[in-house]
Amino acid sequence: MMSRTVLHPAFRTILAWGACALLVACDVVNDPHGDVSGPTPPTTDGVPRRVLLEKFTGHTCPNCPEGDVIASELQAQYGSELLILTSIHQGFFAELHPPLYDTDFTTPAGNDYGSIFTPPSYPQGMVDRRRVNNTWTFGRGDWDERIAEVIGQPAKVDVRITAAEVNSGAINTSVKVKLIEELDPVEYNLTVFLQESGIIDYQTDQNATPPDVPNYEHNHILRGALNGSWGQPFAMTDLAVGDSTTVDLTNLAIPANVLSISNCELVAYLYRTDTYEILQVHAFDLD
Numbered sequence: 001m002m003s004r005t006v007l008h009p010a011f012r013t014i015l016a017w018g019a020c021a022l023l024v025a026c027d028v029v030n031d032p033h034g035d036v037s038g039p040t041p042p043t044t045d046g047v048p049r050r051v052l053l054e055k056f057t058g059h060t061c062p063n064c065p066e067g068d069v070i071a072s073e074l075q076a077q078y079g080s081e082l083l084i085l086t087s088i089h090q091g092f093f094a095e096l097h098p099p100l101y102d103t104d105f106t107t108p109a110g111n112d113y114g115s116i117f118t119p120p121s122y123p124q125g126m127v128d129r130r131r132v133n134n135t136w137t138f139g140r141g142d143w144d145e146r147i148a149e150v151i152g153q154p155a156k157v158d159v160r161i162t163a164a165e166v167n168s169g170a171i172n173t174s175v176k177v178k179l180i181e182e183l184d185p186v187e188y189n190l191t192v193f194l195q196e197s198g199i200i201d202y203q204t205d206q207n208a209t210p211p212d213v214p215n216y217e218h219n220h221i222l223r224g225a226l227n228g229s230w231g232q233p234f235a236m237t238d239l240a241v242g243d244s245t246t247v248d249l250t251n252l253a254i255p256a257n258v259l260s261i262s263n264c265e266l267v268a269y270l271y272r273t274d275t276y277e278i279l280q281v282h283a284f285d286l287d
Contacts, residue, residue, distance in 0.1 A: 047180055049155040051078075051147055052269055052281040054086045054126045056119040056137065058093025059101050062206035065216070067123030067140045074144060082151055084267060084283045085220040086195055090114040093122050100202045100212055107255070109193075109225035116276075128278040129271065136276070156181040157236075159190075159270050161284035162246065166261055171226065171252045173284075175268045178244035183236050186274050191231030192249060193267040194223045196258055223264070224255035234270060262287045 053071060057064040068087075075083045089105035091114055096102055117126060117136045124137035127146040132138075138146055157179055164173040175190065203216030225231070227249060239245060258264060269281035 047155045047158045047178075047280075048082060048152045049150055049279075050082050050084060050281050051128055051151045052084050052086060052126075052267070052278055053143060053147065054088055054113070054129070056090055056114065056117075056122060056124045056126075057087050058089055058091060058095075058122060059103070059105060059202060059218075060095070060097060060204045061093035061122045062204045062211060063140075064093070064123045065203060065205040065207070065213075067125070068219070070140045070143060071125070074147060078147070078151055080283070083147065084281055086193060086222055086267065087218070087220045088113060088222050091119070091122065100214075103201050104257070105218070105221055107222055107224050107257070109229040110222055112229040128281075129276040131275060131277070154180075155280050156183055157270060157280050158244075159268055159280040160282045161266055161268050164266055164284055164286060166254070166286060169254050170250075171254060171266070171286075172248070172250045173252070173266060173268075175247045175249065175282075176244055177234065177239070177247065177270060179236065179239040179241055182241060183279075184272070185237070186272055188234045188236050188270055188279075189231040189273050190234040190247060190268065190270050191228075192226045192252070193269075194226055194255065194258070194264055195267060196221050196223050196260070196264045198263045199259060223258050226252040226266075230273075231271075 053074070055067055055071060057067065071085050075085055088110040090110040094106050096104060119137040121139065123140055125140065125143050126136050127138070127143065128150060129136055130146070130150065132146065157177065160176045162174045162176050164171060171194070173192065175192070177190070197219035199218040199221060200215050201218060203213050203218070204211050205213050205216070234247070254261060264286045266284045266286065267281060269278045271278040
């Protein structure tokens with residue numbers, strides 16, 4: 001039987017920093033907190049466009065705690081109803097490094113998203129999966145600008161989770177979709193995430209001494225896409241402007257990695273399958 005060498009935590013941290021420079025770039029900005037004093041969303045008499053900020057992160061990423069701070073500040077600025085956060089642990093910095101980093105935060109869905117959207121550095125964020133300048137992902141210094149471009153604008157479609165029930169290891173939920181304006185004649189999918197907050201575990205933080213923080217609070221952690229990584233088809237052509245319909249999703253299995261369902265929320269979003277752009281999103285607490 002082969003023996004396994006366990007690296008000393010300090011040496012492991014050095015390796016992670018080296019990998020940051022050589023293998024997977026860490027996202028470095030001069031002002032790590034960015035400018036979060038940007039414009040507030042415009043008022044609208046209709047339904048405002050809510051925004052999903054998906055952060056690619058990892059528990060050994062030394063710059064990722066700064067990304068968490070920026071995302072939280074932006075959510076405080078816009079409100080949790082308008083700006084919804086998701087943390088996707090994926091890639092090199094999400095790998096296990098026992099004995100400290102022995103919790104697997106990765107998911108099949110997160111790995112699928114990493115393979116398609118290919119974040120070049122960490123942390124990186126997608127804002128409604130809008131592709132700008134030939135990329136879907138952006139460093140933390142650009143999140144505020146990307147968010148301000150769309151948040152609160154009049155939405156063409158509304159998506160709302162109207163009910164959710166947890167029963168015997170499964171979730172039943174209802175999602176209402178309303179067509180507000182005509183949409184392009186392309187295909188659309190509806191996806192439902194389950195994500196969990198309040199998870200206390202190790203995280204590498206370049207601003208901490210020592211950098212291995214044992215009691216870091218991980219929030220908005222993607223636990224799984226309950227109806228598949230890419231969701232299920234939704235026929236927008238069946239709706240006329242002003243019409244709505246409710247999609248009932250039943251017996252959705254709660255992923256085994258969930259620690260406390262009362263710390264979880266559902267996130268439902270509708271997106272174009274040709275560009276992946278999310279047109280509307282809604283979050284629903286399960287507590």
